Amino acid sequence: MAGQGLPRYRASQLLRRLWVSPIGAWAEATELPAALRAELDRAMPVPHLHSDVVQQSADGTRKYLWRLSDGEAIESVLIPSGSRRTLCISSQAGCALRCSFCATGRMGYRRNLTPFEIAGQVREIILQTPEDKPTNIVFMGMGEPLLNWSAVDVALSILNQPDGLGIGARHITVSTVGILPGMQALAKRPEQFRLAISLHATTTAQRLGIMPIEKKYELAGVLRAAEAFRKRVTFEYVMIAGTNDADADADRLVALARRLGALVNILPLHPGGAPDLTPTTAVDIRRFAGRLRNQGIEVAVRRSRGLDIQAACGQLRVEVERKRKTPAATEGRSS
Numbered sequence: 075m076a077g078q079g080l081p082r083y084r085a086s087q088l089l090r091r092l093w094v095s096p097i098g099a100w101a102e103a104t105e106l107p108a109a110l111r112a113e114l115d116r117a118m119p120v121p122h123l124h125s126d127v128v129q130q131s132a133d134g135t136r137k138y139l140w141r142l143s144d145g146e147a148i149e150s151v152l153i154p155s156g157s158r159r160t161l162c163i164s165s166q167a168g169c170a171l172r173c174s175f176c177a178t179g180r181m182g183y184r185r186n187l188t189p190f191e192i193a194g195q196v197r198e199i200i201l202q203t204p205e206d207k208p209t210n211i212v213f214m215g216m217g218e219p220l221l222n223w224s225a226v227d228v229a230l231s232i233l234n235q236p237d238g239l240g241i242g243a244r245h246i247t248v249s250t251v252g253i254l255p256g257m258q259a260l261a262k263r264p265e266q267f268r269l270a271i272s273l274h275a276t277t278t279a280q281r282l283g284i285m286p287i288e289k290k291y292e293l294a295g296v297l298r299a300a301e302a303f304r305k306r307v308t309f310e311y312v313m314i315a316g317t318n319d320a321d322a323d324a325d326r327l328v329a330l331a332r333r334l335g336a337l338v339n340i341l342p343l344h345p346g347g348a349p350d351l352t353p354t355t356a357v358d359i360r361r362f363a364g365r366l367r368n369q370g371i372e373v374a375v376r377r378s379r380g381l382d383i384q385a386a387c388g389q390l391r392v393e394v395e396r397k398r399k400t401p402a403a404t405e406g407r408s409s
């Protein structure tokens with residue numbers, strides 16, 4: 075603005091229209107002079123994530139597939155629950171980690187998202203329906219946020235700051251397999267952002283079987299970094315039958331959670347992410363959770379949401395691309 079010989083306050087006006095009260099195009103920013111609006115739309119149009127597919131689940135969960143300017147596709151999932159609306163956002167297109175149960179891992183790594191593409195997932199939803207503005211954000215969509223730290227670092231500021239989206243730091247959770255340099259960088263931020271660790275196993279041998287990252291960042295080191303975080307962490311634990319759901323697993327999980335004062339989030343395995351793995355039954359999940367609770371651990375068993383809309387990490391993109399490649403064949407099979 076200064077370069078154009080315009081007053082500096084114009085810059086804050088533009089920033090406001092990106093995040094605080096978003097607009098789809100500068101033409102809508104009627105507080106600006108008409109000539110400036112036209113010039114802005116010509117010289118630097120408001121960027122967008124193009125809404126490709128929106129799926130509504132019977133349970134209220136809504137899944138968005140966004141098309142990026144280079145044709146990549148990413149997903150967000152909006153999960154309403156009482157007065158809370160949690161948005162699960164992506165930090166990368168695809169993912170390099172290849173966890174055995176995860177659909178995103180199967181498609182491999184495509185690229186890092188920019189800060190705008192990360193925070194823009196929230197922005198587009200507000201643009202579509204302002205009442206849908208999320209109250210909580212979780213980095214549990216596609217990708218590993220701490221392998222894209224430089225962009226996630228900026229996106230966290232946009233999500234949190236009052237001249238950004240203004241979502242409280244305690245309501246923003248970064249979920250990671252345990253990328254040590256990223257955990258250290260996140261720990262340095264002064265805000266109370268939350269950290270969730272995708273643990274899924276209680277020994278190195280067991281974790282190696284389902285999460286190849288264990289070769290690079292071992293469980294013991296991840297737990298030490300989580301201790302150094304000095305804020306309460308959450309363990310994510312996806313329940314896979316015959317793999318990590320025995321009583322001995324529960325007892326080891328108790329010891330780890332106790333050591334860190336961690337909260338445990340039990341996730342039922344979403345079958346779409348892993349056709350070759352068997353989800354632990356609801357009865358066995360209850361038993362496992364009960365065993366943790368009886369030993370004084372705080373446990374939440376997550377309901378599997380959006381089962382009818384492929385809402386597990388990465389599934390919608392896989393599904394849409396499969397259908398678009400072989401429309402006739404998949405129509406028959408999916409009925």
Ligand code: SAH
Pocket residue numbers: 173175176177213214215216217218219249250251270271272310312341342343344345346347348386387
């Ligand atoms: N890379 C980050 C964030 C993305 S995944 C991480 O791993 O934490 C978000 C969560 O969804 C992780 O805990 C992941 O393990 C879990 N997840 C992936 N596929 C799943 C599936 N098929 N069923 C249940 N949870 C799954």
